[in-house]
Amino acid sequence: MATTPLLELQNLAFERDDWPLFESLSIALCAGDVMQISGPNGCGKTTLLHILTTLHSPSYGSVLWRGEAINGSAIYLAELAFIGHQPGVKLALTARENMRWCLGLFAPRKNITIDTALDSAGLNTCKDVPCSTLSAGQLRRVALAALYLRDATLWLLDEPLTALDSDAIADLESLFETHRRAGGIIVFSSHQALSIDGVRNLALAEFTAKVH
Amino acid sequence: MATTPLLELQNLAFERDDWPLFESLSIALCAGDVMQISGPNGCGKTTLLHILTTLHSPSYGSVLWRGEAINGSAIYLAELAFIGHQPGVKLALTARENMRWCLGLFAPRKNITIDTALDSAGLNTCKDVPCSTLSAGQLRRVALAALYLRDATLWLLDEPLTALDSDAIADLESLFETHRRAGGIIVFSSHQALSIDGVRNLALAEFTAKVH
Amino acid sequence: MWQSILKFIQKWFHRFGSPRWFYQTTGKWLPYLAVISVGLLVLGSIWGLGFAPQDARQGNSYRIIFIHVPISVLAMIGYYVMAAAGAVALIWKIKIANMVMVSAAPLGAALTFLALLTGSIWGKPTWGTYWVWDARITSMLILFFLYLGVIALNQAFTSRDTAYKACAILSLVGTVNIPIIYKSVDWWYTLHQPATIKLTGASSIHPDMLKPLIVMILGFYCFYALVLMLNTRTEILAREWRSSWVRGLSQ
Amino acid sequence: MHPTNNSHTGILQRDLLVAIRQGSDFLNPLLFFVMTTTLVPLAVSPSPSQLAVIAPGMIWITALLATLLALDGIFKDDLADGSLLQIILSPKSLWSLVLAKVIAHWLKTGLPITLMAPLLGMMLSLPGEGYIPLVTGLAVGTACFSLIGAVGAALTVALQRGGVLLSLVVMPLYFPVLIFGASSVQRAVQGLEYLPVLAMLGAFFTFTLLTGPFAAAAALRVGING
Amino acid sequence: MHPTNNSHTGILQRDLLVAIRQGSDFLNPLLFFVMTTTLVPLAVSPSPSQLAVIAPGMIWITALLATLLALDGIFKDDLADGSLLQIILSPKSLWSLVLAKVIAHWLKTGLPITLMAPLLGMMLSLPGEGYIPLVTGLAVGTACFSLIGAVGAALTVALQRGGVLLSLVVMPLYFPVLIFGASSVQRAVQGLEYLPVLAMLGAFFTFTLLTGPFAAAAALRVGING
Numbered sequence A, B: 001m002a003t004t005p006l007l008e009l010q011n012l013a014f015e016r017d018d019w020p021l022f023e024s025l026s027i028a029l030c031a032g033d034v035m036q037i038s039g040p041n042g043c044g045k046t047t048l049l050h051i052l053t054t055l056h057s058p059s060y061g062s063v064l065w066r067g068e069a070i071n072g073s074a075i076y077l078a079e080l081a082f083i084g085h086q087p088g089v090k091l092a093l094t095a096r097e098n099m100r101w102c103l104g105l106f107a108p109r110k111n112i113t114i115d116t117a118l119d120s121a122g123l124n125t126c127k128d129v130p131c132s133t134l135s136a137g138q139l140r141r142v143a144l145a146a147l148y149l150r151d152a153t154l155w156l157l158d159e160p161l162t163a164l165d166s167d168a169i170a171d172l173e174s175l176f177e178t179h180r181r182a183g184g185i186i187v188f189s190s191h192q193a194l195s196i197d198g199v200r201n202l203a204l205a206e207f208t209a210k211v212h
Numbered sequence C: 001m002w003q004s005i006l007k008f009i010q011k012w013f014h015r016f017g018s019p020r021w022f023y024q025t026t027g028k029w030l031p032y033l034a035v036i037s038v039g040l041l042v043l044g045s046i047w048g049l050g051f052a053p054q055d056a057r058q059g060n061s062y063r064i065i066f067i068h069v070p071i072s073v074l075a076m077i078g079y080y081v082m083a084a085a086g087a088v089a090l091i092w093k094i095k096i097a098n099m100v101m102v103s104a105a106p107l108g109a110a111l112t113f114l115a116l117l118t119g120s121i122w123g124k125p126t127w128g129t130y131w132v133w134d135a136r137i138t139s140m141l142i143l144f145f146l147y148l149g150v151i152a153l154n155q156a157f158t159s160r161d162t163a164y165k166a167c168a169i170l171s172l173v174g175t176v177n178i179p180i181i182y183k184s185v186d187w188w189y190t191l192h193q194p195a196t197i198k199l200t201g202a203s204s205i206h207p208d209m210l211k212p213l214i215v216m217i218l219g220f221y222c223f224y225a226l227v228l229m230l231n232t233r234t235e236i237l238a239r240e241w242r243s244s245w246v247r248g249l250s251q
Numbered sequence D, E: 001m002h003p004t005n006n007s008h009t010g011i012l013q014r015d016l017l018v019a020i021r022q023g024s025d026f027l028n029p030l031l032f033f034v035m036t037t038t039l040v041p042l043a044v045s046p047s048p049s050q051l052a053v054i055a056p057g058m059i060w061i062t063a064l065l066a067t068l069l070a071l072d073g074i075f076k077d078d079l080a081d082g083s084l085l086q087i088i089l090s091p092k093s094l095w096s097l098v099l100a101k102v103i104a105h106w107l108k109t110g111l112p113i114t115l116m117a118p119l120l121g122m123m124l125s126l127p128g129e130g131y132i133p134l135v136t137g138l139a140v141g142t143a144c145f146s147l148i149g150a151v152g153a154a155l156t157v158a159l160q161r162g163g164v165l166l167s168l169v170v171m172p173l174y175f176p177v178l179i180f181g182a183s184s185v186q187r188a189v190q191g192l193e194y195l196p197v198l199a200m201l202g203a204f205f206t207f208t209l210l211t212g213p214f215a216a217a218a219a220l221r222v223g224i225n226g
């Protein structure tokens, strides 16, 4: 495995309206790393993920990707896949149509079709019904199907296990394994532990700013 | 523990637009029972809970409460507390103001104030900030605080563990214990197992209609 | 040489950009500014109301000019003050500029409202009605809406930082559009111009009326600066209350 | 202070509190009302004599649209955050909770519009005789708008893009109110008897008040199922 | 078919597909347009000569409001389901994706309104000379409304009750379009030269087209933070 870090967080701090949330956060992730952000409710996991997507900017410190500071440039975004709390799925469209739209925005993996991606996500029976008729877990699966489809190195996932049943969690774990073997990086937040080996843990509460 | 069932599901079936979801579901719950509805995504857990709240009506069969069919009458509603996927919290208001509103709609427990309910839910530091500034887990805690506050016998909870950290889950478990000891009934859906004893399990997939 | 000048400007900007520096410096200016503006306003009022000659056509009712005209002028300039502050805030990311911008909005809206009010009051004796759809009046009304948009937007956000950026963008978009709006309203009015109403230009004004008017205009300028500073100081305290220097103030 | 007594004031209070927090809730329908009225001279003609003729109708149309626009959120906001389910599952009678929400809506839209109307009348050169029927008519008429609108808002609450669909559902029901309201002002301006017209408006209001909340409560139970 | 080439048509396609699925998306602004115009004879006066005078202005005001009403959802729907974040995080240039959404909005509102306008002109007794400037003016003018409106919609996207706030923010910017548009029709009806006025509208459109998508993209990045 490569030893030069791909993603580096350098002395990162975030304050919202001058109210500090976390500080002095430094981490380096190499190809093949899987990191779980854990910590009590409200410690800033979602905020940290948003910073990594460039949706928020850090108050101090910087985030480097391949040695360069990230700044919403297309180069970084092209390597990034983010799935947040909201699934990002149009309820009026079918799962297949949603995936087609996803391909309009992002580069696809080689050798994969929308059909196989949806099958892998366990949606074989409901590819062509409007997503408004899907259950909470099925909707999350549609969102996660994008991970099978897209060609991205860095995955940022905010509580990806929400609403998933045990089969879907097992599928996701094996997907994580495949991605790390291919040299990808996964950063995800969750309150549940995954049953894959070598997951690095970032206990965010340790970096909570002292003033708080 | 009482042996006469309080809540009875008799040969319940539900079909949506003539498409059957589950059928022949018969269960009886007595005071002190805790039942977890489990099953794969899309098997109908949310739908079943909505039927128990009277938001949907079953296609066949009936639900009895204290021996009488439920039908949205105030008597049944007064004993019911439902927390669904959406927390039911006004983002523009503070946690305290939301609880005050809750008291306007439902009867409160004796010997409890809004303050202690919020403290018990682990919100002591953020009672008076607008809920729009709370994190996903904190928002769920505000919703769950209603359980400390309200005087209801039957709790219907749809994936109550979503977004909760381990402390909050432990709190919830001890709240469940207290409620069952006081003779309450809890029906909840979840993909995670709780660490309390004697939880009855309803594997909903077993009742999936054969046509499906 | 150019670089050192640029550096100097930058350094000055950033020093000026510190809310603390702004608060402490303006604190020293406030008393002087207050004395000057009150002095000018009192002088101008006495001069204008008591000693300036009567207007040949309008009698004494014209004397509202001494309030109406300065306020109208400031109301328009106020928008550019706000937009310029917004631009500075967006480009150089200077905190204090944001605070000036959001403090200028309600002040400008209040002035615009007063311009509309004094104009209406003046309109009754002059035109026999409180309101006509004249080009200048209509533009003023639209300006009022532009101000209200910024104020409402500022209030709607919970995050102060986001509110600042949003207001800055809106006031810049507004600035680009103001000339277009004014031109189109002018053009619209010339199309429909009803013959009954005539707004004469300021050129017809008698020099004895002009002098107190200039004093009043200067007085209002100082007054504007004074109120803007006070507003900004309040905004600073509201925003920075956690910082140690603000806490130190109350002790 | 047993909660049974205060559930309606509870909802009313909460809705008004939310409105105050969001600040813009009171101001916005009002500003929409004022701004749309401003469009009229610009798009039609600035001549006072021409404006005076169309003033009653235009003010009424604008008041209607301002109320309509604010109507979309009356239940939808509560559905989105889940609190509508709690309201429906409350043991209190649903129609009275709905009525509380309608009253809150009127206090946020109808009342400020009514109070602002004389100013707009002035700006559109409405003759002096028109002001009394304008204000009384609007007070009653906007209340009708809120009551009728609640039924439409309840029916469309779970629909994705309910806003414009809502207009479609309630607009036909708004026609009588608009006709009575506008013509009472026109008659007053022309020096004709206008009280009978206002009386009809009042009768319509009474009818709406007596049936509206029940209809809206029933519609709500249907509407939440999408 | 490399995806770099089709991302804009991708968004356009999706938005139109959603609109077709929801059915009401195309129909609603149009129906609002028709219905509000119908209010005019009811509230103002049914006399054809009087209607003819106010017809150009009223049609333009109604078109403005119909576009405005449909504007609220242009980004908000995407924010609610999370797909707006995906759009912002796409490596494609944001302004071009925003432009695609604006075009979809215009196809859903401005275009049907433009095509419907002659019918409403007829209903309001608009003289024959007015139709050509009415249709060309509306085609360009509604496009301006969509472009300017996108900036306001982007700024208010994360706000609770953005709808009416949005009107407040964009309405002042709509005034020039309304003035040019309505008066070109009026001039045509009066037998005056109207092409220069339409040319001014065209110039304004070009300016808006060149700046609008960039402003909207910047506003969107700010607006999503609530």
Ligand code: HEM
Pocket: C065, C068, C069, C072, C073, C115, C116, C117, C118, C119, C120, C122, C123, C124, C126, C127, C130, C131, C136, C137, C138, C139, C140, C141, C198, C199, C200, C201, C202
């Ligand atoms: C753009 C903002 C405005 C500016 C810069 C402005 C400035 C002036 C000036 C310089 C005069 C005196 C010149 C003269 O004697 O004609 C004047 C007169 C007047 N203004 Fe304004 N004004 C503005 C807005 C308004 C508004 C909004 C109203 C009414 C609501 C109004 C009503 C009047 C009246 C009634 C007069 C006297 C007209 C006359 O002498 O015939 N003005 N204004």
Ligand SMILES: Nc1ncnc2c1ncn2[C@@H]1O[C@H](COP(=O)(O)OP(=O)(O)OP(=O)(O)O)[C@@H](O)[C@H]1O
Pocket: A132, A133, A134, A135, A136, A137, A138, A163, A165, B016, B021, B039, B040, B041, B042, B043, B044, B045, B046, B047, B048, D226
């Ligand atoms: N509004 C609807 N219209 C049509 N079908 C629906 C609708 N809502 C849900 N369904 C279908 O009903 C089935 C049951 O949905 P439900 O939400 O009850 O599942 P669930 O057990 O709660 O799943 P999950 O674990 O994912 O939350 C699903 O197959 C879903 O596709």
Ligand SMILES: Nc1ncnc2c1ncn2[C@@H]1O[C@H](COP(=O)(O)OP(=O)(O)OP(=O)(O)O)[C@@H](O)[C@H]1O
Pocket: A016, A021, A039, A040, A041, A042, A043, A044, A045, A046, A047, A048, B132, B133, B134, B135, B136, B137, B138, B163, B165, C158, C159, E226
């Ligand atoms: N829009 C906002 N404005 C102000 N404060 C906010 C906002 N969003 C979040 N916060 C605060 O920032 C802190 C971190 O929130 P964040 O959502 O990152 O937490 P989290 O670690 O993801 O929590 P959870 O496990 O509950 O999802 C919380 O204390 C929250 O109250």
Ligand SMILES: [Mg+2]
Pocket: A045, A046, A047, A158, B135, B136, B137
């Ligand atoms: Mg989170």
Ligand SMILES: [Mg+2]
Pocket: A135, A136, A137, B045, B046, B047
């Ligand atoms: Mg479910």
